[in-house]
Amino acid sequence: MKKIHLLILQAFIKPFLVTFFIVMFVLLMLFLFKYIDDLIGKGFQWYVILELLSYQSAVQLSMALPLSMLLSSIMTFGNLGESYELVAIKAAGVSLRKAMTPLFVVVGLFSAGSFFFSDYILPVVNLKMGSLLYDVRKKKADFLVKPGVFNSTIPGYSIRAKSKNEEGTILYDLMIYEHPSGGTANNVIFAKEGYIQNSADNKYMLLELIDGVRYEDKNVENAKRYDPRQQFTRFRFKETTKKFDMESFAFNQTDKDLFKDHHQMLNLRQLKHYSDSNRVALDSISKVNYLEGKRYINFFSPYYHENKSKLVPAKVNLADLEKMTDRRSAISNAIGQARQIKENAEIRKQEYLPYADKDIKYDIEWHRKFTLAVSCLLLFGIGAPLGAIIRKGGLGLPVVMAIIFFLIYHVIATVSEKAAKDASLAPMWGMWMAIIVLTPLAIFLTYKSTTDSKLFDADQYKMKLEALWKKIVAFFNKKKQNNELSKS
Structure with a gap:
């Protein structure tokens, strides 16, 4: 049993390391392409660029780790299935679930490590990365005179x-x-x-x-x-x-304390503290808005004075007013009060919206700390049984399948997170939507792999379609015969 566990671990670690560094390299290249205009021609020392790339590597870990986990698990079990090692393991009386036990332990350790990384290390990295990138983009290009061309980089x-x-x-x-x-x-x-x-x-x-x-x-x-x-x-x-x-x-570094209250620079404890303070401000604005609106509502109803626990505004009957001027005065006062209430509400709305936006961002960032760890487990739960089903190793079909499933996960996560930021979804649903949608798929693939299902066997689907077609043809033939018998 130990030899089987050791075999599977050795088969998993090497593809995981290779795919992790490949994915990290690709993401770093995308980062360089995005900020290439802010880096070239400004005379930065090599260690400044290296520091920026090291921070970006840590930031990209949230995308590189789940993708490499998915790709390496498909490649590992695809290689084992293609070389019939999974068949030999099952023939020895060891189920696929027992054979995958050490990998679940390793992936669980990776997930736990990613959680502590996102809670303790990533906020510090985001702080240093954000301040350094701000200074890099703010710095002007070095003074360079091209022959025959006016240079206006020096002010004045x-x-x-x-x-x-x-x-x-x-x-x-x-x-x-x-x-x-x-x-x-x-x-x-x-x-x-x-x-x-x-x-x-x-x-x-x-x-x-x-x-x-x-x-x-x-x-x-x-x-x-x-x-x-x-x-x-x-x-x-x-x-x-x-x-x-x-x-x-000159390249002058900005004080990092200016960025430390950003939601991406906070850990769980700090997020809770800032979120509580922000909600206190929201409650204060709501209360002030309520009290200001209450001042413009007069209560003359005897029912209100007898039942003070209930808020019943007075109802003024215009027919009871004796003079036309009194009626006009009452209508004008009512319109003026309504307009004043609306203007006050608009002013409070402008104060309320920034705090409401911060509250959503704090909640999103709080849930993000957990979704990184859970996404590693989820994508491994999809990749491992999928590799055992397709039984293809190498960088061909496994890479295609990994990219397809990761794109599905990434698109769902991105769209739902954007909806959460726009307040169309609750932050919890927005951050967990991709995991909720793909969890049944992981359970289904695990079930199919443990039952030796040929999920991607084209001949099997061809046989089922032929059998279904025969049943349809037989049904219509029988119906036709019944119609002929009824006519005769």
Whole structure:
């Protein structure tokens, strides 16, 4: 028995590791393709990119682990079925359920580990990942002058060079437009050469200009005295230095405390704390809205004063009012009160909706902590019996079947989660819908695998269809004979 368990474990671990790293690689490539424009041309150090990818690997674990669990289980039992090892195990008197017992233990450990990972580690990773990705996307591209093209990345300046050396540190035939106010350029600098270097603290870029001229357009609107001789000024220079502020190009990390109250950065205990505080705010807004609306309702009914436990508004009979002006005044007051109640409700609605949206997100994130662990068990429960039924190993049919079932799971989970975020479904139903829908399928496949059912045998379905067709033909022939006998 131990040899059988060891055989199955060895057959499962290798495909699981291979598929896990393949899936993780594919997901990382998709992440790079998505944010490629935010990473290229900004001069990041290699360790910044590596840190970002390591965080993203941990974040993608919630998708990579269930998919690799499904794919590896189909491949494992497909290989065992194709090589008739499952037949030999059953011939030795060991049922498929007993043979799969060690795998259930291993998958259970993986599921438990994924739960603790999503509760303790993933919020910290999401916090660091979110803050780092925010800083990466916020950073501007490095200052780069292309020959013959104006570069406007430095605020207030447009720089063009006719050519440059191979290292890019020497620019030739420079033209620099200055427009610090964001309008038209008032000052222009021409220079034959320019040498680029950074300051000692790397906060400024120093551009040493050689043999040039500077043209200035005086701002005559703010001048006290108009002098046409000083409206345009020209300065010639042999050598001068221009300093550019490069603070916007520096990579500065934002304080992580600014993101720590986001719902994806919280564990179960923190989610409960923030959710309770959020619901207190919701109750407070609802109570204020009720009290404000109650002020505009007058209670004159004697029945209300006698039964104060019941809320019965007064009914005003317009026919009892003696004068037409009294009637108009009563109607105008009623319309004004109704309009005021509506406006107050609209104001409270704008305050209420952000808190209601937070409440939904907190509930969704709370359920997500558990769905990752349960999804690993579910997809293994689908993949293992499915591999035993199809009895095909390798990367052909098992990969196709795994992708089909995972897409079904992912589509249901994505659509139901979106419906939960839109308040069309309760958060619990939205997060557990895919698991609820596919659990009967896992039970059905497990039953079929234990009873040696040929679920995907085309000849079997062909024979059943032929038998059904024969029954249909026999039924219509018998009916035709009965009609002929009745006519005769």
